[in-house]
Amino acid sequence: MLNDPNQANELTRRPFLKRVLALLLGTIAFLPPLAAGVSAFLHPLRRGAGAGTLLRVTTLAALPEDGTPRRFPVMASRRNAWTRSPHEPLGAVFLRRTGPETAEALHAVCPHAGCQVVFASETRDFQCPCHKSSFDLAGRISQANSPSPRDMDTLELEIRDREIWIRFQNFRSGSVRKIPV
């Protein structure tokens, strides 16, 4: 069509403003539905990282005296978009006695890619089945060239009346720093 010389001439004669206006109005008309959609889609970004609440996990009595870590599910009411479950595992922690009245909590998720690490009783260390990261009893990287960018994530722990309470939080995988999500 543009090859038609008459029409091409007519186009160039058309006021510049009208063409700009046509494009502008067209774009503006398209914006509200797009903006509304994108805004709904990005809604999850507007929620900041939760600080985590203190949750009772177990009692000191449940931890072996010899400092062997034991895995515990962290149960709490959990909200998944439109459903709420009153008693649902949020994740898991490894608890380990560090003294008669003290204990330490490690997030059971590998900081590398988010797999659940397991405690290997033969080698007495934590091992990730996905990419073979290994961590010592305190959760520190225990191999050269570990796939994991950081040590296992420690969690804030409080002992009240020999009950173990934990501030459970998830952290971003793969980053060198421990960033709550």
Added chain:
Amino acid sequence: MIARLLNWLDRRTGILRGTLAVLLEPIPGGPRWRHVWGTLLALVFATQIVTGFFLWTGYSASAQTAWESVYYLEHEIGGGWFLRGLHHFTAQLLVVLLVVHLVTLVLSRAYTAPRELSFWLVLILVPLFVGMSVTGWLLPFDQRAYWAARVPLNLLGLTPVLGPALQQALIGGPEVGHLTLTRFLALHAGLLPLLIGGILLLHLHLLFRERVAAPAPRPSSGRPYWPEQACLDAFAFALALALLVVVVLVTGGAGLGAPADPSQEYSAARPEWLFLFLYQFLKLFPGPAEIWGAVVLPSLVFLVFVAMPWIGRSARGHALNVILVMSLLLGAVVLTGAAWFADSRDRDYRAAVAQARVEGDRARLLAGSPAGIPAAGALALTRGDPLLRGPRLFASYCAGCHRFDGHDGLGRIPGEAPSASDLKGFAGRAWLAGLLDPERVDSAHYFGGTRFKEGRMVRFVKRDVAGFTPEQKAELQSVIVALSAEAALPRQRALERDDAGRIAAGRAAMANEVMRCTECHKFHEHDDEPVGPDLTGYGSRAWLVDFIGDPAHVRFYGRRNDRMPGYAVDQVLDAEAIGLIADWLREDWYTPEP
């Protein structure tokens, strides 16, 4: 009549003339097998649209319905497993075809001007196909899907600047849940196929246009697309579909594992075989270097591909492109082989795969039981199943001291010797016979590792029972049968129905001068200051739940309790978990009617 209708349509739209012009235009060099790849890619993609649409009609995206709807499709809807299997394997073929098409474009130097746009379109398909795979994996929402999908999502989070925000927007919150499934489905069945379809159409249009506007000298004798090339394309397509049907029939479909459980570790997580090379590649970039393997290098390779039309202008540049493509292919093959080799020698991984299979079978069996899947979802079934949860709980909470048939419940043999009894078959006839055997009572299988090794029970068995006459031994057998009947074990139900008389005799004998059980133990009405555990209902569910909850209770070991924690009184386990351990030890779980 039909001709008139077509003519009318053509006058209004010009579609027929345009199509015919394309179909009948001579192809330079005539029909060739190597021309099939582009069309084949489009045709195979079209089958994905078809199977995908019908899968979509039966799929429900939410954490409580995704696995459940896929289960229903696989097992309740006739041929559903075939439909899903076809979609699953066609997706893999599609990736293979894309790679082949891309490689043939480079090898045949069909990427230089004026065909660079056509080449770039194929290139854009690569990330789009990766997106299709990643979004598609998650949708069945079984353990494998859940844990495998975490990895690409985490890698996305590594991407600088936009990565974390994009990751969170895709997941739809801090954790994978309902919104992840709805978003992935919208991408997988909506946006991405639309983009891919559009690009494929544009790519085909350009391919045909190139054939029409082939660079001079125009071949005068080239044969047209229709019908010869179309025949080759159709043949290749039929062959591909035949191959897929065979693969689906032989493998039995895509398979479905246990429903996704964020609290349950899954040690068998691996990407699909097509992406195994990337998994292996990432192992080369430990710790903070991972961003190089996951983001920087793949982006650079992609950029080099984008620049190929310019690099390939000279003969040397083309050779460079070919070398790059071939070494990438070779690298992928080597890395895939290395990953396979490493996994095949990894005992833990193989055990995890076997365990995952067992759990998947069990989850599907439960879902297919008469009770069916509750509205709360299949997770309620697997979490409440003694056979699935029992061994894991035992391994975590009991296997520090106890064993189960020599292992920790999950088949692993702990390094240290057991310091409490082996509970496989607890309260069953064989187990009790071992306990009352002078040879075995103080072995590690029973009291050998405990403070009761020197206790009254062991002394009684080793002295008194060892001296029993044959008649007394026969009576002891009746006592064993009677005591075991207290447990009302499901597996002994039939036996005990036949042995009613013997059980009655055994019960009576427990109080006599020879057996002397009630001298120390309470048994129903007899309670002469019991020092040993109450034998009333010994091994029954109620007895076990109470015992595990508080073994130091006066009804059981009292102050003589040896190390065993009170799992309920010490708040180590909740009532549900204790019940699951008890049910598992009693082998009391759902089994289908034969």
